[in-house]
Amino acid sequence: MHRFAALYAELDRTASTLAKREAIAGYLRDAPAGDAAWAVYVLGGGKLRRLATSTELRQALAASTGYADWLIDESYEQVGDLAETIALMLPEGDGSLADEPLQTWMEQKLPALAKLESADRIAQLQAWWRALRPAQVFLLNKLITGSLRVGVSHRLVVQAIAQWSGQPTDLISHRMSGPWKPAADALIALTHAAGDDEHLADRPYPFFLASPLEHEVETLGDVAEWMAEWKWDGIRAQLMRRDGHVGLWSRGEERLDGRFPEIEGAAAALKSDGVIDGEILAWDAQEKLPRPFTALQKRIGKLKPGAKLLASAPVCFMAYDLLEHNGSDLREQPLRERRDMLAALIDGVDPALMLSPPVVADSWATLTVERQKSRQRQTEGLMLKRLDSPYRVGRKRGDWWKWKVDPYTLDAVLLYAQPGHGRRSGLFTDYTFGVWDGDTLVPVAKAYSGLDDKEIGQLDRWIRAHTTDRFGPVRAVEATHVFELAFEAVQLSTRHKSGVATRFPRILRWRTDKGIADADKLDDLRRLASG
Amino acid sequence: MSDPLLQPRPEGLYCPAGEFFIDPMLPVARAVVTHAHGDHARSGSGRYQVAAAGIGLMRERLGQDALIDAHDYGETFRMGEVEVSLHPAGHVLGSAQVRMAYDGRVVVVSGDYKRDPDPTCVPFEPVPCDVFVTESTFGLPVYRWPPMAQVIDELLAWWDDCAQKQIPGVLFCYALGKAQRILAELAPRTERTVHLHGAMLRLVESYREAGVRMVPTEPVSDSARGRDFAGELILAPPSAAGSPWMKRFSKASTGFASGWMQIRGNRRRRGYDRGFVVSDHADWPGLIRSVEDSRASRIYVTHGDGDTLIRHLRDLGHDAQSLRVLRSTDNESGG
Ligand SMILES: [Zn+2]
Ligand SMILES: [Zn+2]
Numbered sequence: 109m110h111r112f113a114a115l116y117a118e119l120d121r122t123a124s125t126l127a128k129r130e131a132i133a134g135y136l137r138d139a140p141a142g143d144a145a146w147a148v149y150v151l152g153g154g155k156l157r158r159l160a161t162s163t164e165l166r167q168a169l170a171a172s173t174g175y176a177d178w179l180i181d182e183s184y185e186q187v188g189d190l191a192e193t194i195a196l197m198l199p200e201g202d203g204s205l206a207d208e209p210l211q212t213w214m215e216q217k218l219p220a221l222a223k224l225e226s227a228d229r230i231a232q233l234q235a236w237w238r239a240l241r242p243a244q245v246f247l248l249n250k251l252i253t254g255s256l257r258v259g260v261s262h263r264l265v266v267q268a269i270a271q272w273s274g275q276p277t278d279l280i281s282h283r284m285s286g287p288w289k290p291a292a293d294a295l296i297a298l299t300h301a302a303g304d305d306e307h308l309a310d311r312p313y314p315f316f317l318a319s320p321l322e323h324e325v326e327t328l329g330d331v332a333e334w335m336a337e338w339k340w341d342g343i344r345a346q347l348m349r350r351d352g353h354v355g356l357w358s359r360g361e362e363r364l365d366g367r368f369p370e371i372e373g374a375a376a377a378l379k380s381d382g383v384i385d386g387e388i389l390a391w392d393a394q395e396k397l398p399r400p401f402t403a404l405q406k407r408i409g410k411l412k413p414g415a416k417l418l419a420s421a422p423v424c425f426m427a428y429d430l431l432e433h434n435g436s437d438l439r440e441q442p443l444r445e446r447r448d449m450l451a452a453l454i455d456g457v458d459p460a461l462m463l464s465p466p467v468v469a470d471s472w473a474t475l476t477v478e479r480q481k482s483r484q485r486q487t488e489g490l491m492l493k494r495l496d497s498p499y500r501v502g503r504k505r506g507d508w509w510k511w512k513v514d515p516y517t518l519d520a521v522l523l524y525a526q527p528g529h530g531r532r533s534g535l536f537t538d539y540t541f542g543v544w545d546g547d548t549l550v551p552v553a554k555a556y557s558g559l560d561d562k563e564i565g566q567l568d569r570w571i572r573a574h575t576t577d578r579f580g581p582v583r584a585v586e587a588t589h590v591f592e593l594a595f596e597a598v599q600l601s602t603r604h605k606s607g608v609a610t611r612f613p614r615i616l617r618w619r620t621d622k623g624i625a626d627a628d629k630l631d632d633l634r635r636l637a638s639g
Numbered sequence: 640m641s642d643p644l645l646q647p648r649p650e651g652l653y654c655p656a657g658e659f660f661i662d663p664m665l666p667v668a669r670a671v672v673t674h675a676h677g678d679h680a681r682s683g684s685g686r687y688q689v690a691a692a693g694i695g696l697m698r699e700r701l702g703q704d705a706l707i708d709a710h711d712y713g714e715t716f717r718m719g720e721v722e723v724s725l726h727p728a729g730h731v732l733g734s735a736q737v738r739m740a741y742d743g744r745v746v747v748v749s750g751d752y753k754r755d756p757d758p759t760c761v762p763f764e765p766v767p768c769d770v771f772v773t774e775s776t777f778g779l780p781v782y783r784w785p786p787m788a789q790v791i792d793e794l795l796a797w798w799d800d801c802a803q804k805q806i807p808g809v810l811f812c813y814a815l816g817k818a819q820r821i822l823a824e825l826a827p828r829t830e831r832t833v834h835l836h837g838a839m840l841r842l843v844e845s846y847r848e849a850g851v852r853m854v855p856t857e858p859v860s861d862s863a864r865g866r867d868f869a870g871e872l873i874l875a876p877p878s879a880a881g882s883p884w885m886k887r888f889s890k891a892s893t894g895f896a897s898g899w900m901q902i903r904g905n906r907r908r909r910g911y912d913r914g915f916v917v918s919d920h921a922d923w924p925g926l927i928r929s930v931e932d933s934r935a936s937r938i939y940v941t942h943g944d945g946d947t948l949i950r951h952l953r954d955l956g957h958d959a960q961s962l963r964v965l966r967s968t969d970n971e972s973g974g
Contacts, residue, residue, distance in 0.1 A: 121912075121914075122912070173780070175780060176951075176954055178950070179780060179947065179950075179951055183780055183781045187781055187903075188904050189904070192903055196781035196783070196901065576904065577907070577908065579908070584904075
């Protein structure tokens, strides 16, 4: 594991995306396939469950160093990270276990640790520490406590694999969607050249994402070349039926199977196989309107919803696009053809499967008027899609635009927290949020309001348990939670490290359905500010 | 406390029996100065006693007109009724511990010190005493310095990396002591020239005059205006970070050499690209070892938040107390 520890140290120390990619690609080249597969798992944010408690780690440290508990506590206070505190305090180990492959640690040694009695576990930790160098001790502790955060995006890992294997990024990205099995054969399967009959039966396609429209809508040219539809506010997902098997995947590449039986039932009733891109919405059939996102949240967490919940919080799948039909990939076909096929496929099948209705207008001016109705329709604005466009991968600008109504919104990651005053003093209620600048998260907004008391309490406990650093009253936290923020405007600012300043940011909601890789990019904000 | 050898006063640490101050913050009649860092050597006092090895630096700091008596390490001189001698502290060139003997008792004020080898100064010498006054800048067991050879390996690898990327590498480090130690540690490893910020020039010159061997250096200001310094190593004081001076190194990779860089959170928070663990203060094992070596029956801890060290020393059975001596913000030797 010395090689992976060195990779981690390198990734931790450099801010350059290029250097990170080189480092990962270099690691993949040198490491045995079994190790590399686990490395991809860990770099992608995969974790083992917690294998030892922090109390056990402290006890092992006290036993290894002879230091008093108070001295360990004070050191931890200063360092802010238990795994690192331990690595810094232990006498240096002899490195005799440094060559043990990452795979062996992940598949044998660490799972065995969890099965031990507490006293044996403490003894085992001490024995491992004696046999590892400080950088490896640090990594091991991070793995054991399930708190390793590497700070590289999914995209960067995909690019590094592409660079190492010589395969196109899109292909790797496609093959990697869905859960990653950390095994040598999976890595080999990931990187072989594409065959014509490549079977990706249980995998969704990478999602095509729209970019915010920053210029006058007229600059898009002839309105007749565009399709407009509402920008629904639910969970973006792919509903697939292949060889009769139904699957439902969120944009975060999480399997949602079992959670939304009415949608899966509708897919089962389709006349033929297909993969549909769309949005899961909590739906009010009487009003023909989506219900608030909180209604949907009740369903997200429920793996096997009962009849009562199904009746009180019904959902629907609002279909946008058809990516595959009877096994053939349609993504290179123009949108107008895909939409026609989609309409034919789902027509009259089931009320839980709806076609996202086009918003028809003969001029940009009429469309601008239509857009004013977005809030009444419980939507965030309009989507504008070029009728000739293929279904692309990721956020490629030009063919798909989101034309939101004010205020602007943005998905940002919680970076810092600070205790509030007044009624909520003592609780962490003042938050700082960041977006991606390359592979680092930079702060762009501070927000105070918007969460309810229950969420604040929950977040407060989480912050205390996941503090990585302290600056006076301010705590840096692990980048984990994504929030949707609304703001009135964004301006270029030289006073801010990010180069932009958001005006009147507030929290719209906690996006528990999103991972940090889904957070917005600084470039988009900059463009918005200068546009 | 009413010790005839040691009394904290607003001006600094006072020795009543010898009627002198050690490292006074304010002008006094008679001062013994441990070393030339700005938070220890203040101008304006009547007469100074310093170690001969640091006389050049002291003149820089205290002014050419200051009355300074220089003493070899170990040489005994009288101040009032007290026998005083200065002993190497291993901190920077000419740094000294102050040994005071009076009425059968010996007190040692160690000033700033370190135990790691340093080619720019005489190593710390343990001096047996009854009362030992120690600093505790890095008074936590998480601070343990890596071998300097390892740090120099990392530094050279970083320099090579900058060369490969055709960008300058700007290493921030304190201008007195740290910079010269790095230049001296580099000397047996490379012949390449290092470029210096203006604030370092005279100090590096003083070290050369004192016979310290360092790599060749050149002032940044000697280079033509448009020079891009691709692949060059530049040393600058931390105060230069973010100043207009940095404009000409806009693409540079930046590093910081300090004991604080031992902690990952500090490395990340400081915003430098690289952190190098180099300190001119004692690490935790160095502090404990020095206390043990002194064989003193009482330990005073000063300089920095010493509560942890005091409590630990008490756990080990020592009579340890805090000795609060005011120091201005330690912006020159801090780390
Ligand atoms: Zn000092
Ligand atoms: Zn000093």
